[in-house]
Ligand code: NAD
């Protein structure tokens with residue numbers, strides 16, 4: 001039995017779906033269903049007894065302790081988080097609450113549970129914390145990619161809150177001997193990605209005939225990994241990672257934002273061209289930059305590749321095409337997401353960024 005937190009969000013839902021497709025082991029999925037949590041992501045698991053959804057907060061110690069006592073999971077995988085940098089700039093408090101306080105409360109409940117285990121159950125237990133490359137800060141153009149020993153230099157309330165959670169996880173290993181693993185992954189993309197993030201926002205806006213808002217000069221670099229490759233890395237680290245270690249996860253795919261937007265436009269031009277025959281790139285609109293915008297992220301994933309033999313299955317070219325196709329084929333999912341409070345967020349974020 002696994003306890004997954006945040007499994008109704010983008011990466012967590014992909015992880016749960018892939019897990020159920022590949023393993024017989026049951027999952028308890030604890031998710032608070034914030035604006036980013038969507039049970040529709042898990043619709044294909046309705047009635048599947050391998051997946052047990054629980055609506056609740058990782059900071060609810062009574063609930064988490066009861067779940068641990070009842071289900072006796074052999075591992076916890078912590079995806080639950082507030083995850084959008086722009087939202088953390090507008091309102092950092094939820095990030096402090098879930099990413100720092102929530103992770104702390106989850107660690108405390110886990111420590112009590114793990115302390116109660118005996119023999120192999122105790123030895124084999126794992127707490128895997130899913131984190132981000134953003135904790136390492138921003139790289140200049142020629143600096144080498146982030147390794148696991150790169151100094152933590154978080155620059156946004158989001159990355160600072162994730163950095164704090166990483167430190168807590170580390171401390172629970174060093175102080176209490178808790179068997180933790182941490183993964184720091186680069187930017188993900190793929191199915192079920194909430195359309196407030198760059199790639200899904202561009203696909204959804206393009207098809208809706210709306211502007212494609214590029215922050216600043218669009219030359220900021222992100223390192224992109226198809227979400228299912230992130231999930232396979234987490235499975236690999238869970239199975240074979242050394243307790244207390246950190247593993248960077250990435251696919252060696254650095255791209256400037258503007259190139260990403262042009263690639264999305266090109267694929268859409270080919271698969272679902274505009275009625276007027278012009279390119280979707282005509283909809284690109286340069287808007288005010290994000291405050292404190294990190295210029296470049298790049299992950300050195302060689303430790304994970306060398307020590308655990310992990311490799312991504314997708315190149316950026318294959319992954320982005322699958323992603324655009326998924327959005328074209330899942331317009332009902334998009335429509336349902338857009339009808340939620342996401343609309344209010346768009347009005348607030350982009351009103352301040354006049355083109
Ligand atoms: P997401 O925002 O899509 O999903 C987060 C999920 O957590 C949602 O289902 C939400 O309802 C749930 N949640 C939020 N607060 C909660 C709480 N207090 N208790 C229980 N559930 C709660 O995020 P994502 O993109 O799927 O990211 C998942 C994890 O991976 C995060 O920890 C994030 O920092 C990390 N990560 C994300 C990326 C990326 O590119 N998206 C890259 C590297 C690491």
Ligand code: TYD
Pocket residue numbers: 084085086187196197198199201213214215216218220221222257290
């Ligand atoms: P995002 O998807 O929010 O991920 P992160 O900030 O965690 O890397 O943004 C990816 C990049 O795209 C980032 O450099 C900001 C930029 N961006 C835009 O240019 N326009 C947008 O509308 C959004 C949402 C992001």
